[in-house]
Amino acid sequence: MLSRAADSLYWLARYVERAENVARTVAVGYRMASMALSLGSNGNEWLSTLITTGCEAGFFAKYDEATQPAVIDYLVRDLENPSSILASIETARRNARAVRIALTSDMWDALNETWLGLREMDLDFSSSQNLLQFLDWVRARSQLFNGAYNGTMLRNDAFYFTRLGTFIERADNTARILDVKYHVLLPTHEGIGGALDYYQWQAILRSVSALRAYHWVYHDRLQPWLIGELLLLRPEMPRSLINCFDQITQYLDRLADGYGGRRGECHRLAGALHARLRYGRIQDIFQLGLHEFLSDFIDRSTALGDEISAYYLT
Amino acid sequence: MADTASLGGLAFDETGAPECCREPYALVRQWLDSMPHGMLDLKRREAELLFRRIGITFAVYSEQGDRERLIPFDIVPRILGAEEWKYLARGLTQRVLALNKFLHDVYHTREIVRAGAIPETLVLHNDSFRSEMQGFAPARDVYTHVAGIDIVRTGEREFYVLEDNCRTPSGVSYMLENREAMLRLFPELLGRHSVAPVASYPEELHDVLRSVAPPHCEGEPTVVLLTPGSFNSAYYEHSFLADEMGLELVEGIDLRVADNVVYMRTTEGLKRVDVIYRRLDDDYLDPLTFRPDSMLGTPGLFNAYRAGNVTLANAVGTGIADDKSIYPFVPAMIRFYLGEEPILKNVPTYRCGDRSELGYVLDHLAELVVKETHGSGGYGMLVGPHATVAERAAFADKLRARPDNYIAQPTLALSTCPTFVESGVAPRHVDLRPFVLLGEAVRIVPGGLTRVALREGSLVVNSSQGGGTKDTWVLER
Numbered sequence: 001m002l003s004r005a006a007d008s009l010y011w012l013a014r015y016v017e018r019a020e021n022v023a024r025t026v027a028v029g030y031r032m033a034s035m036a037l038s039l040g041s042n043g044n045e046w047l048s049t050l051i052t053t054g055c056e057a058g059f060f061a062k063y064d065e066a067t068q069p070a071v072i073d074y075l076v077r078d079l080e081n082p083s084s085i086l087a088s089i090e091t092a093r094r095n096a097r098a099v100r101i102a103l104t105s106d107m108w109d110a111l112n113e114t115w116l117g118l119r120e121m122d123l124d125f126s127s128s129q130n131l132l133q134f135l136d137w138v139r140a141r142s143q144l145f146n147g148a149y150n151g152t153m154l155r156n157d158a159f160y161f162t163r164l165g166t167f168i169e170r171a172d173n174t175a176r177i178l179d180v181k182y183h184v185l186l187p188t189h190e191g192i193g194g195a196l197d198y199y200q201w202q203a204i205l206r207s208v209s210a211l212r213a214y215h216w217v218y219h220d221r222l223q224p225w226l227i228g229e230l231l232l233l234r235p236e237m238p239r240s241l242i243n244c245f246d247q248i249t250q251y252l253d254r255l256a257d258g259y260g261g262r263r264g265e266c267h268r269l270a271g272a273l274h275a276r277l278r279y280g281r282i283q284d285i286f287q288l289g290l291h292e293f294l295s296d297f298i299d300r301s302t303a304l305g306d307e308i309s310a311y312y313l314t
Numbered sequence: 315m316a317d318t319a320s321l322g323g324l325a326f327d328e329t330g331a332p333e334c335c336r337e338p339y340a341l342v343r344q345w346l347d348s349m350p351h352g353m354l355d356l357k358r359r360e361a362e363l364l365f366r367r368i369g370i371t372f373a374v375y376s377e378q379g380d381r382e383r384l385i386p387f388d389i390v391p392r393i394l395g396a397e398e399w400k401y402l403a404r405g406l407t408q409r410v411l412a413l414n415k416f417l418h419d420v421y422h423t424r425e426i427v428r429a430g431a432i433p434e435t436l437v438l439h440n441d442s443f444r445s446e447m448q449g450f451a452p453a454r455d456v457y458t459h460v461a462g463i464d465i466v467r468t469g470e471r472e473f474y475v476l477e478d479n480c481r482t483p484s485g486v487s488y489m490l491e492n493r494e495a496m497l498r499l500f501p502e503l504l505g506r507h508s509v510a511p512v513a514s515y516p517e518e519l520h521d522v523l524r525s526v527a528p529p530h531c532e533g534e535p536t537v538v539l540l541t542p543g544s545f546n547s548a549y550y551e552h553s554f555l556a557d558e559m560g561l562e563l564v565e566g567i568d569l570r571v572a573d574n575v576v577y578m579r580t581t582e583g584l585k586r587v588d589v590i591y592r593r594l595d596d597d598y599l600d601p602l603t604f605r606p607d608s609m610l611g612t613p614g615l616f617n618a619y620r621a622g623n624v625t626l627a628n629a630v631g632t633g634i635a636d637d638k639s640i641y642p643f644v645p646a647m648i649r650f651y652l653g654e655e656p657i658l659k660n661v662p663t664y665r666c667g668d669r670s671e672l673g674y675v676l677d678h679l680a681e682l683v684v685k686e687t688h689g690s691g692g693y694g695m696l697v698g699p700h701a702t703v704a705e706r707a708a709f710a711d712k713l714r715a716r717p718d719n720y721i722a723q724p725t726l727a728l729s730t731c732p733t734f735v736e737s738g739v740a741p742r743h744v745d746l747r748p749f750v751l752l753g754e755a756v757r758i759v760p761g762g763l764t765r766v767a768l769r770e771g772s773l774v775v776n777s778s779q780g781g782g783t784k785d786t787w788v789l790e791r
Contacts, residue, residue, distance in 0.1 A: 002562055003579045098544045101557035109367065116366075157581060259582050312581045 001102070006161045007313035008099035013149075013165030015092035016111070019085045020142035021173040023135040025052050026075050026085075028207040030131065032200060033068060039196040046071040052173075052180040055083055072131065077123045085138055086123070089115055102158050106148040114141040157258055160251040161312070167251075168305050171244035172298060177204060178231050179294040201227055208239045228290060229282040241297070242277040248304075249274045255312070266307035273300055325727035326469050327741055328392070338393040338789055339732075341506055346390065346732060346739055354389065354734050357499050361387050364495055386782035387492060389499060392731045392744055392764040393507075399760055399788045402465065402473060405658035406748055407756045408648055410461050413480060413635045414752060415651035417457040420634055421447045431646045440640070441688065442633030444596060446603060450620050452629045453526040454754070459591075459627035460519065461750045462486075462762075465658070467729040474661050474726060476745065478644065480636040481628060482593050485763040485783075486515060486749050487551035490558075492763075492785040508790040510760035515749065516558035519591075522753030523559075526625045527588050535588035538562045538578060540569070542594050542610045547778075552593050561591070571614030574621040589625045596630050638687040638721045639665060661726065667718040675722040676713065679706045682722040683773075684713065697773065699725055728773055731784065733766055743767045745775050746786065761786035 029049030036045055046066040050056045055074065058081055063070045077086045093115040096103055103111075117137075125131040146166065153159040181204050201222045205211040210230060217234065218226050232241045249270050256263045276297075285293045330336035335343050365384050394402075419425050420437055421444075427434045437443060462483025464476040493512050496504060520537070527535035539561045541552040556563035562578065570577050570584065577584035592599065598608040603616035618624045634640060642663040645656040664671040664682075675682060684696040696709045713720055730741035748762030764784040765775035775781040 001581050002564060002568055003581055004565070004568055005562075006581050094544070097549075100553045101563055112367070161581075255581075314579075 008095040010165040012095040014169040017169040019088035023138040104152040110145040110148040167247040245274040264311040326729040338395040412647040444631035447631040457629040478636040480632040487554040520559040525753040537589040540592040569612040664722040666720040760788035
């Protein structure tokens with residue numbers, strides 16, 4: 001298929017996933033911030049939200065302080081922030097329009113109606129009720145899009161590129177969510193195991209829809225290293241890093257097979273990252289340092305995205 | 315304010331009102347009469363929702379607000395009987411064949427000029443004459459693979475060609491989607507008429523494109539559709555047609571020329587391209603040959619074209635055939651190349667570049683429509699009877715300053731068709747753009763795009779100026 005068309009599909013999927021992830025992250029930030037006072041936190045919930053979404057630098061170029069209204073505005077509807085929910089949907093739809101004929105009508109409808117819906121909405125979030133409702137809606141629209149594309153696309157290269165977009169973005173997001181908790185929220189030993197820590201972990205699991213899943217898998221109280229294991233190494237957890245890389249390597253392989261077996265740096269890199277997860281043990285990761293592991297992973301995943309672009313999309 | 319035609323009488327109402335009901339509209343007349351007012355409005359809104367969902371909007375360049383707009387769709391169909399269509403089709407076939415022969419002649423020995431039927435300067439000094447095309451014959455000698463011939467009707471059997479569009483005529487996607495909308499909105503009404511289907515257009519076009527593959531091509535040619543991109547006002551149509559025909563929709567950046575061969579960039583590497591259905595003006599096709607500042611085309615494309623390694627549809631340089639200063643000579647072309655009398659009439663046209671004709675025009679400005687020779691979309695024109703004294707005076711100055719830039723025609727009372735407007739169902743002026751395909755032979759899908767001027771009394775049907783469209787039904791019996 002046309003390189004540019006594949007590129008549009010890949011980015012379209014990434015931006016829909018991004019909108020959903022930002023919505024999840026903001027919802028969690030909101031929840032933690034409202035508990036912060038009662039739990040005696042040091043008030044950096046909104047900062048952590050900015051870092052998780054990768055919007056820290058852009059935000060501080062515009063604002064001095066990470067206050068709740070400013071961060072919410074920046075992450076939800078500021079078009080100058082390319083990762084805001086509004087900007088992400090706008091970009092996704094623009095990519096969709098550019099590659100319209102590669103989409104099924106269900107995909108187009110899902111996306112176009114989200115965009116049309118956004119245009120008609122009052123995006124004023126001074127009332128918490130509006131905000132949480134809105135974030136639920138964004139999540140639901142993203143899930144609808146995922147359901148539409150998974151349910152109706154022909155299983156060919158167009159589909160594989162779309163899946164790659166979803167999972168590259170999701171992997172990046174999962175890694176960041178975990179890293180931020182460790183590195184920003186409660187990095188010091190004081191307070192670990194305390195009420196605040198516990199609620200923060202709960203909030204994080206909620207953000208990836210894994211709170212109940214955790215209890216099903218571990219039948220235990222929340223323990224950081226088990227949470228780490230769930231989100232990094234457990235294949236049954238759909239948003240785990242290993243599950244994302246299962247998908248990424250699978251689809252890179254199918255692309256290679258469909259194109260006569262040609263493989264490049266992106267295949268090697270993806271395989272290497274996948275192996276780390278597949279054969280990794282959580283105690284080793286914690287020994288090395290979770291933050292070090294995750295930072296490295298995030299950097300290499302970014303490089304992987306670049307390699308995929310260079311190999312197929314240009 | 316109703317307008318009167320200089321060419322005779324009041325506007326022809328296609329339903330035959332008030333005297334009688336013309337045959338093709340019999341059932342629809344009954345249907346309209348029995349339809350509750352609220353119902354039509356409901357259906358109109360249903361239609362609008364449908365089009366918005368599909369995303370069949372078009373971009374209006376001059377507006378700041380809503381960058382995407384719908385072209386209003388009128389739910390009352392425009393109906394042509396079988397005989398009248400046959401007549402039109404013969405006229406269209408004749409006209410397109412003559413235009414093609416003219417184009418070949420213009421870029422070779424210009425026999426028609428030697429015979430004195432067209433002044434040489436009108437051809438050679440014409441901005442649309444592309445000297446780059448001199449001596450080159452495209453595949454099968456076809457220049458206008460797709461032509462949109464704009465036709466107006468002033469009487470039962472009186473049809474005039476208002477304009478030929480031989481470059482990148484658009485609107486066919488509306489023809490197709492309008493039929494889809496009617497099928498969804500009024501399936502029973504459609505079912506009670508025997509309407510010729512239009513859905514075969516993409517297939518026919520695809521056949522035409524495949525039939526003009528260059529000589530090197532063995533087996534299935536690779537055909538693509540070249541678009542300026544999603545910011546172009548007709549982008550919806552480009553993607554729609556590419557989708558229907560199963561073609562890759564490419565932009566200039568997706569193509570590369572190496573050794574005078576055109577390739578497209580795919581996820582598997584470079585793939586050779588044989589035929590390009592290009593919806594890009596000549597000027598923007600190739601920065602090495604045409605406008606050097608064009609970011610929309612592909613460097614080297616024209617050289618590949620002249621080397622015979624790729625076919626462009628429509629050919630480069632067809633603008634001279636639809637140039638308004640050449641328009642008055644089309645009947646002469648039909649006689650010269652085909653030896654036949656023209657079936658479809660030309661509107662009498664005054665070329666302001668001619669001193670005596672300019673004099674007549676200036677004296678009769680209040681009765682004439684004056685258009686720019688190189689304008690389009692209904693901009694830059696004067697509708698004499700609808701203009702104020704001041705507007706006419708200002709325009710007269712423009713005419714005197716640059717007479718070569720203008721042609722003038724009497725106002726025609728376009729036929730009217732019942733249209734659902736604010737006050738209910740009322741007559742509005744319409745025109746017709748059939749799409750004529752030329753490959754091994756002429757193929758015309760029955761009907762075409764009917765454009766309707768939505769404002770009462772208005773003769774301007776262009777979508778960019780508030781016109782709408784209707785579904786066009788050609789009855790098979």
